[in-house]
Amino acid sequence: MKLTFRIRYRTVWGENLCVLLNDDETQIISLSTRNGDEWQGSFEYIPVGSNQLVTYRYAVYRDNICIRKELGAISHLFYLGNAQQNHYVIDDCWRDLPADSYRYSSAFNSIYTPQSYNKLSDSVGSCITFRALCPELGNRNQALGLIGSCNALGSWEYCRPLRMQEVRPNVWHITLDASSLQLPFEYKFVAINAESGAVEEWESRPNRLFNVQPLQRGETYLPMETEVFFALPARKFAGSAIPVFSLRSEGSCGVGDFGDLKTFVSWAASTAQHVVQILPINDTSITGSWTDSYPYNSISIYAFHPMYIDLRQLPALADAQFASRFEEERARLNALSVVDYEAVNRLKQSYLKEVYRQEGENVLKSDEFNTFFADNRHWLQPYAAFSYLRDLYGTSDFHCWEAYNKYDEEEIQQLCSPESDAYTFIGYYYYMQYLLHVQLLAVAEYARRKGVILKGDIPIGISRTSVESWVEPYYFNMNGQAGAPPDAFSVNGQNWGFPTYNWEVMEKDNYLWWRRRFAKMAEYFTAYRIDHILGFFRIWEIPTHSVHGLLGQFVPSLPMSADEIRSFGLNFRPDFMLRPFISEYILNTVFGEQSDYVRETFVRPLHHDLYEMRPEFDTQRKVEAFFEGKTDSESIWLKEKLYALISDVLFVADRNNPELYHPRIAVQNDYIFKQLAEQEQEAFNHLYNHYYYQRHNEFWYHEAMKKLPVLTQSTPMLVCGEDLGMVPDCVSWVMNELQILSLEIQRMPKAIGREFGCLNEYPFRSVCTIGTHDMPTLRGWWEEDAALTERFYHNELHHWGEVPKHAPGWLCKEIIEQHLQSPSMLCVLAWQDWTSIDESLRNPDVQAERINVPANPHNYWQWRMHITLEELMQADELNDAIRQMIQSSDRNTAC
Template identity: 65%
Template sequence: MKLTFRIQYHTVWGEDLRVIFDEGDPLFLQLSTRDGSEWKGSCDYSPAESGCPITYRYGVFRDGMCIRKELGAIAHTVYSGNVQQHQYLIEDCWRDLPTENYRYSSAFNDVHPLTSPNRLSNNVGSCITFRALCPGLHVQGQELGIIGSCSALGNWEYCRPIRMHEVASGVWQLTLDASALKSPFEYKFVAINEKTGAVEEWETRPNRLFQIRPLQRGETYLPAEAEVFFNRPACRIAGTAIPVFSLRSEGSCGVGDFGDLKRFITWAIETGQRAVQILPINDTTMTGTWIDSYPYNSISIYAFHPMYIDLRQLPALNDEEAMKAFERRRITLNGLSQVDYEKVNCLKREYLHTLFHQEQEQFLEMPEFKAFVQKNEEWLQPYAAFSVLRDRNGTADFRRWGVDSVYQADRVQQMCIPGSTYYEDICFYYFLQYYLHVQLLDACTYGRSQGVIVKGDIPIGISRNSVEAWVEPYYFNMNGQAGAPPDAFSTNGQNWGMPTYNWQVMEKDQYHWWQRRFRKMAEYFTAYRIDHILGFFRIWEIPYHSVHGLLGQFVPSLPMSKEEIQSFGLDFDKERMTRPYIDDQLIDKLFGDKAHEVRHTFLKHLPSKLYALRPEYNTQRKVETYFDGKDDPASTDMREKLYSLISDVLFIADRDDPNKFHPRIAVQNEPVFCHLSAKEQQAFNRLYDHYYYQRHNEFWYHEAMKKLPILLQATPMLVCGEDLGMVPGCVPWVMNQLQILSLEIQRMPKQTGIEFGRPENYPYLSVCTIGTHDMTTLRGWWKEDSTVTDRFYHNELHYWGTTPEEAPGWLCEEIVRRHLQCPSMLCILTWQDWTAMDEAIRNADIDAERINIPANPHNYWRWRMHITLEKLMSLTDFNQHIRQMIAESGRADG
């Protein structure tokens, strides 16, 4: 078949336009132009398989490299017609994301059967194929139709439109006999009733005009795809954020599970909510202790944590005495106010081991199980092998596994073969992941069937002791640690300890690793939160010898040469400015009566009357090792102060080029900065502002646009980004261009110069919330700093009189109402903040509701609901009140 493409797109000198066919390794058709605006080209092309559609995108190329490509998950599509149709004349326009791209996401589209494109009989000589984009019609009980001014299009009679065919979600096509359409004619796209076919809505624009020369036999003309709009209100939705581990029901086992998640979705439905957001649910089992409770440090980006299995959905143990003993322990654990991570996982693991041995023979022969293993073999086998080797070696640090410390695909396959000494243990992990898959899929499918968005969470990092680090180490920089620069959560920055990504390697295969990860999420969720989306622009990378985050640098970034530093008026001295500034006055001030001990043990005197750290203590990791096991307050205090000495530098050498440098983050309050002259301080501040707030905007914009468009095209999920922290100016550019929902929090305003954000001014493409899992709850924040809450009470809420010491229910309700009424598409509040409105229901212990303290690297993630889901469902008045508030805010029918 011959394809002829025509498109109008303005280019500049040196650029050319190409058609990129999306089958396997991309094929290109280079178009030609006379004026740089109108492009045309032809080629002979056949799909790889007969009947398959031809998908393609347009790209702008310079010097043979693609510098821009059409965005979005929806590619242009051409379907072959009858045997007469052998030449296709394709009129196109450049298409980035549809205007309301969120409507095309799985969050706002139900699952329904699609139809094949219609094909005319072989005696039809020439055809016209109309193409249109219009999502969400089936939710309204409608389909797309076309109606127009000629008889073949119904002569504008509302009962005679022509039905179109939905060939992909939100993508409609219709092929008609060209001889029946006398050009010129006018037409419109219409929404028609699925059952009767009658027009119910007309698109909101002037009539479309069709005019073309007569077509020759065998020609098919495809007008430019139309984006069709109907008069639909903007979707606004309310929901709740809660970790799965925090859910509590009468039958759970001391921790929330996927059965509880389904019950919680039912509560959301009954209160008029249409979104439930959870934290990461991946397997974090490394040490077998409570340290593994941190949900953002998983051993697999695919496997789920075994503690989320709902045992109630599995067979009971045949041994009645064992079952009774289990039930006694379960009741005890379920009565605890917080998750006892170690005892819960020990009990569940024991139960599941016993059950597996009981059901093993029958289970391994289940067709559904075999199909699951076959479909997920690529990640399931390495995960199961990793878990077995972790158990047998007593550590998740695969570097200590001897012969297995380096991943060998052949050896793993041998481990997974029936009859191997590992096989039974391998199958146990298959067993766990199969039931986790079944139960989560059931909960999410239930939510989707009820119009509820179930929103997952994709952590930015991976553990250095994970399946991915073992199997695919080439994708990561193991000598770096991901983290975050200092912010309101942590004055020393955050060091997550995770390796950073080798983006250069990932780019070579079009970020296949990330695409696989996103597609796995899409099996369950209809929306997801990208944790720390800033990491796709740049990551804060901390050298492995550091404990705190202050000695990090952004990667990628543009370090500064000595000459460039001096151009700001600062006389750069590498010896003085890249080493800690330590003098007697500082030592005495920091260490007091311990100053002599510090000088003697950790420091050496320099000829300049300054001090340097001894080689055996000149990094934070070396100091950490020295104090290992010394947990008394005095040792802890000395260790932290030594850390601060080590990070007291003005510049940090670049990790790749030691002759280039980065200004140390937040150094202005450090002794090394205070010892600069006033002129030097001014010069440094000019350099600092340029480096952190101006220098990288364009650079980081292009870095993000290399990655995010490809990843967003991988699935139809709704995308939300956690864009908090030190946000570069280019982040809103990218998020707006890609229609990624931002995160808006009133106590963390993005506009400079104000103390609190204004919910009424939030952008529509955003998620608004009162607080996240990393923050205090509304009631916790209210009592943190009375001077801050006093200003909020009077200046934002506009109340008179004395500010309440603790937030009463009526005040919490007022704040919730203001958030519900804001323009944001999603208003997702923590469950603690919903219950804060009712003083008879909310937890009396405010501090117990805190989930995470980011400044504490050893936080125990163990918060639980203080009432059961059964009790929550029975609170008729409370639940009806939430439903009414949501309805009054206009979020009930979003």
Template identity: 50%
Template sequence: MKLSFHLRYKTVWGETLHAVLYRAHATASERKINIPLSTQDGENWSGEIQILLKQPAELAYHYELRQGARVLRREWQSVPRSLYADPAASHYFLQDQWRALPEESWLYSSAVTDVFRRRETHPASPLKLFTRTLILRAQTPRPVPGQTLFVCGGAPELGGWNPQKALPMSEGEFNEWSLSLDADAVSCPLEYKFIIRVKDETLWEEGPNRLLYAPEIKNGEVWVQDDLRPRFTDPAPLRAAGAVIPVFSLRSEDGWGAGDFGDLEKLTDWAVRTGQRVIQILPINDTTLTRTWQDSYPYNAVSVYAFHPLYADVRRLPAADAKTAKRFEAERKKLNALPQIDYEAALRLKLERLQHAFAQEGKRVLASPEFRRFYLENEHWLPAYAMFCVLRDRYQTADFSAWPQHSFFSRGEMANFCAPYSPDYDEVCFWYYVQYILHAQLLAAVKRAREKGIILKGDIPIGISPHSVEAWTEKELFCLDAQAGAPPDDFSATGQNWGFPTYNWDVMARDGYRWWVRRFTHMARYFDAYRIDHVLGFFRIWEIPSHSVQGLLGQFSPALPMDAQEIESFGLPFKPEYLRPYISEQILFEKFGDLAKEVKKHYLAPAAQQGLYDLLPSYDTQRKIQAAFAGKTDEKSLRLQNELYALASNVLFVPDRKDASKYHPRISALSDAAFRALSQPEKEAFTHLYNEYFFRRHNQFWKDEAMKKLPALTQATRLLACAEDLGMIPDCVPDVLKELQMLSLEIQRMPKRLGDTFADTAHYPYLSVATPSTHDMSVLRGWWKETPALTRRFWNEVLGSPGEAPAEADGKTCEKILNQHLQSPAMLALISFQDWTSMDEKLRSKDPEAERINVPANPRHYWRYRMPMTLEKLLQEEAFNAKIRGMIESAKR
């Protein structure tokens, strides 16, 4: 049997098109056949292959644009092209067009096809073949579950324009519709349209009638027209509301001091009762580095695949003996009664309970076919993770460089360490068991949520811990001598230093970003939507040198630094002293006041330039200053440390990490003393240079960087992609998100339009997530109290209320604000749990600060917020739950 591929795609010199053929639903390791296509004009491409089929088989294929051996672009594959090939046919002609991202790709996401508009998938089956066969294949998400796409045309065989006699198409893959016609029974050109029949009504596609011109088809041949896109508009755009809460914050009557995957099922019941359709959580990756409260930060992953043992629902484990159970119960009750999480005690108790269960049933579970299937699906990370955990606990540190053995990862050593004959095997198996239990419990929660029409939205952290499994096993993918963070913004005036290594994107690109694709594919097993943490990191990351504690001395990576000649072209003579901290008598007086004399004596030395000072070598970086003040918590020491940090960062330029002869203007330098010390002409020149560098220079460069990475990642799965696009946003970001149809994040108090004080919820884009606050912010009630002058403007201008704003946001005020978000055009309105309860003055906490989850300006913040009531009691709050349902129904979500 022969397959012929025909595709129209305009290329430039050096580019070639290829068809890639493989078995449908093949694994990544299965063989794929590359079929080079040829062209005479650089636009019309064709190629063919002879294959041997003894019985009908489902095949899949896609097209790639290449330059030599390098793949420049792949067509959209979230819904694969499939062909049920029958050896009864001698030749299939595939008349295709390049599959770009559909105009409404979100309707192809699993959030829609598996949950919101759940439809049953049908296994591919052979279409009826005739002596000469025409196959029409259309791609459209418009027929909702229970509806069918029809072909209606002028020919009698197509109903003679009578909708009741139209021919039904069959759906194979999601939103892929096919129909086979007897070429001997119809004459071309064939005039027709696609229709959807809804009870007694017929929906005709828009636009002129279609005309099909088929070539001459010989006996035994099949001609497939695969470039059809029916034109229907959606009368009711999909909109949904939901709640945002970390799993650890959930509380239940029989909980173990922190929320778990079992609690997600109770949260699903609450979502159903209130009409919500989305549950968004924070990352659930294992962060166990020290087994102290510092591991409570959920974005410092020790593994990008493994789940945190804290989230195991130990209530579902085999019952312990009476004496042990009594001891566990006493500890459980004590922890569950706490107003906030005791992270260390809760983790310790759960791990002890898991160890006990492993001793009871570990061998049986690990011998089961279900575990074996789980192991095979996760073999690329699970043994390395288990070995890491054993060594971390054995050597009492996750810093693998300090391990006396195995500090350098070896696959051979891992195979021996994890082998059944190894003395370490039992310890390894414990971590296999824990991850399998977590996997099974999360899948159960996801299954129940989907059955109830609720999607779970996960969170992909931008970074990994420098002491993580991935940094140990794949260190070539990371820049371990740099730190990722964020430049100064509304969250922190000195920037944020997350302590993560940055990515070596050049190395990652060599295999098509395999590492990231695996991460996204792993997420797709458990979620139907996801938040990409700090999506700006895919455009450029804020890279901070290892000697810095704060973020001010960072630089964007990748970026286009300036050499001295270019700097001088702006009218600013370049001086080496611009790279050194500018410390004058006036600065010392302003910052230290009565401590200035002590600072000069102990931390400074006179500089070569009269009247200026240099930091002593023992204190000339922020890390050295941090070390000098380690353990000192008195007010004076903290003041000295912070102001010395400020001196160390008081420069105009920072050298490029890769090329020391090039420089970046220091972020926020316009508000610092080094800038104020310039002459007026120098200030004007530096300001011009600064604005050019930060706001114009990189727009196309960063867009190109994002478009190298994001399409491959966001199209690797059918997850609904939502971007966290807050902070210092380059102009190119909205264009990229729009082009890739990723949902932006819209926050009323953080407007994106220059000059606005508040964002207008009524004009949010449809492809967006509307929310009053995030886990990195004060809750709505906390924000209300922060800046009274700003609150009054909001009260007068946004809520339209006269006079002074009340000091506290009462329930009615919070309800108005939430309603604005629900009524917005945004596809998703996701409200933090604390903001939902802000409407009810009996349910909300007395102190809004107690409801805050994170303070980004504090790198040592303890993440320990818990719901003030149990989920069981929340389900009984009939008036509150009815209020939420009414608001959501009124907003038509």
């Protein structure tokens, strides 16, 4: 059969417009043009197998390289017609993201049920296929219809429209017998009642006119796809953010689980909330200690943490004595105010192993498991083998394993074979991941039925000793550490310790690693948060010899040469500007009574009254090693001061070219900066502002646009970005272009010169919140800085008189109501902030509600709800207040 594509698209000399055929873009069809504006091309198409669906996108190539491609998760598509149809003539227009593309996401649409496409009978000789995009009709019990001036289109009679078919979520088609249509004719798209078929709403635009040359037998004509708009109100929702591990119920096992998450979804829906946001739930079992409680350092981007299995959904234990001992310990752990991570996981693992001995063999033979295994084998098998070997050798650092320390797919398949001696142990990890999949999928389906958006979290980094680092090391740079530059969370920056990504390698397979990761998330979630979205523009990479983040540099970036530095009026002196500045005055001022000890132990004379670090202490890691095991306050204080001494440099050499340089971040408060003359300080500040706020905008924009369109449009999930910190202008350019929701926090304003953000100015495409898991709760923040709180009380809330020392319930409620009234599409508040309005119910211990302290690299993630979910469901006064606030803010429309 023949396909003819026709499209108008303005190009410049040297550019060529192509059609990328099928979702995997296996065929590239070049079009031709006479004027650089009107493009056309025909070719013979042979369907693959029995596939009757043709999908395609348009792309622009220059020198055989794709430089631009249509955006959006929805590709152009059409179905092949009856047996007579042998030529498809397709008129198109270039299509990027649909207007209000969030409406097309799975967060805003009911579960879509695929249907076979209705073909016309083989007796029909020529056809016309109308194609349209129109979201959310299913939520209103409607379908898209076509009505027009000729009899075949109902002659404008509201009871006779033609009903279109939803061939993909929000994509509507109808194929008509061309001979039944009297040309020319006028028509409109209409919203019709899904049951009666009558018109309920008309397009609010002039009639469309259809007039083409008569079609030949065997031809199917497809006019341009149309975006259809009806008078849809803005969709705004409210919801709660809470880690799964923090959930507490009467039957949980000292930690929240997927059964508790389902109950929490019920509570949210009962209070008119339509969003539940959680932290990452991936397996973090690295050391077997409490340090594994950090949810952003997983050993697998696919596998879930076994502690989230709801044991209540498993068969009862046959061993009565074991069951009795378990119940006693479960009750003890569940009564604790915080998560005892180590004890909880020991207990749950013992229970799971006992159930596995009872039930595992039958489960692993079931059809349901075999389907799960077939769909997930590419990650499940390496994960199970990794977990077995981690347990066998007592470490997740695969470099230390006696065998299998380098991944070999064939060897691992043999290890995982049912005939292998290790299969019983490996099957245990298959079994656990299957249970987690089944339970989380049940929560996801339940949330959809309740009209609740389940929002997941995708961490920016992976562990150095993870399955991915073992299996696919070529995707990562192991000689650097990912982190964040200094911000309100941490004055020394954050060092997460993760390897950075080798984007050049990832680009070669069109970011397959990421697309698989997002696809797995989409099985369960209808929205997700991209942790540290700035990492897709550039990542703050810290050398492995550093502990703090101050000596890092952005990757990729554009370093400066010595001549360029001098062009800013700064005399570049490598011997002074690239090494720590250490003087007698600094030693005496910083170290006081310890200064002589520092002179004798850590530094040595250089010249005059200047010093340098001794070679055995010239990096922060070397200093860290010296103080290992010393936990007294004096040792910790001295270690931190030495770290600061080492980072007191004006420039950092580029990681790839030591002849190029980066100005050190946040150096203006350090001693070396104060050694500069006033004119030199002004020159440095000019250079610094240019480098960090102007130099990279276009460069980083293009870096992000290589990756984010591919990733964000690979699934139908609603995309939210965590865009906090040192945010360059190009971030908002990309997020607006790709319609990614931003994160807005009043106490972290994005406008320069403001102390607090203006809620009324938040963009619609945003998530507003009072604080994140990295920040104190509303009540905690209120008590942190009395002067700041006073300014907020008087200048933002416009109250008079004495400021309450502790935030009373009425004040918390007022702040929440203001956030609910903001223009933001989503208002997602920490559960602790919701409960703050009820003084009789909220946690009396304000500080106990803090989840994470980013400045503390050894934070124990163990916060739990102080009441049970059963008590929460019965808290009528609180629940009524939440419901009333949400309804008053027009955020109670179901998804």
